[in-house]
Amino acid sequence: MTDTHPFDDAVRLETVDAHTRRGRTHPEWANMVGPFGGITAAVMLRAVESHPDRIGEPLALTVNYAAPIADGNFDISLRPARTNRTNQHWIVELSQDGDVTTTATALFAVRRDGWTDTESRPPDAPDPEQLPATDPGLVRWTNLYDMRFVEGPMPGKDGQPSPSSTTTLWVRDAARRPVDYTVLAALSDAFYPRVFLRRGGFVPSGTISLTAYFHADQDELDRVGNDFVLCTAHANRFTRGYFDQSAQVWTRDGTLLVTTHQVVYFKS
């Protein structure tokens, strides 16, 4: 195959030196302003994954969206702040023309066998094949996903305020790119802002900090392949221009792949 997928195009990085990678924005991943936050999270994680000193697999990622990323090239600087026997802590910064737009910390870890239990339960949902594909259509990047809303679709022109901020949807990469950790990082930011649902329409808003905890191991990712995953999100409190969101990503057979949280600014 010579074709590459839009996701792989977007997370492709060149090595500038031992601690610097170079990437570029891709117009198909455009959000309201700058690229989709999820693809930025993915590229920060990809930078660490590609580093020869990296040990283990992603366990936790925090991405801070400090400023919009302009169309064009960007540089990512990364360094391991601490390497232990079974885990490693990274500090990552994305910059353009010397100005930092995005900061991140990433925790990689070696998983080991032991006691296991999933205490949370997935939301009730019909199979994705029973639901229509809906493109929220507000921004360009959503074209790259096949989204099937179970609950809480984006309010339309005559939208009414909702007492619940919960959205649940099945999501699959439209070009069937298989799920891996970078894809999970991107999906962590795949929800339109919860304040839209509560207020019944568009509200200026944007994620400013996102954290993801990766529960999936490689076997579980392999089992997902390019199937739909079930994503659910809700907010806890909206106050004085900011709200928080907590979300989960599940497989069709009830495996919890990621729990993820973020804080979002809004003007309402």
Next chain:
Amino acid sequence: MTDTHPFDDAVRLETVDAHTRRGRTHPEWANMVGPFGGITAAVMLRAVESHPDRIGEPLALTVNYAAPIADGNFDISLRPARTNRTNQHWIVELSQDGDVTTTATALFAVRRDGWTDTESRPPDAPDPEQLPATDPGLVRWTNLYDMRFVEGPMPGKDGQPSPSSTTTLWVRDAARRPVDYTVLAALSDAFYPRVFLRRGGFVPSGTISLTAYFHADQDELDRVGNDFVLCTAHANRFTRGYFDQSAQVWTRDGTLLVTTHQVVYFKS
């Protein structure tokens, strides 16, 4: 008053240079290994609060516990990676003898009036005065808090596994130090590990990354004063040596002060 409180002793920092602060561990805040993670989170936040370039108030904090902190002095290096009109992104590192033990990112922001709603609900709980004070007693720092368990106290010697990982408790500083953002950062890590409850007893474990979202504004903090706050925590998934925890801190009158999340290693 010439007496200072143990909390203020622990977060006191001296300025070494524009981007370096020096502090020290305090034996009364000792955990199983090194200091209580909450007091480390508080000291990282305090470093930013004390910086003359800081704007706004704490909105989000992520602390990565990369290695144990040894008894004695530590240095905190901090820099604003990006300063915007209404928010500011900091990168903070705590080190001893040049080795990084703790990394953090902190987001400070200016709050503004607007639409507000708390969608989460506090857990049911009797007043703290109706409950006995209980010191879990495993580690020294819990002596500094007045803890009144509503649900899910730490399992004792003959503890049995529980199907629920939820713990809810009222907490007050034993010496009645008023609540502020640094206190909320510390309380974010005040829960014993959820795996103890699920397994019915002690399990080697420790927080490796913690994120807190601060919803409270200064007026709300002032109204809490030195009263009890209601803290509740649960886990979502335990797998291959790691689990995640989500928690909330509420006032007696139902104000959600903080939502906080962490990932924890365990051996079981």
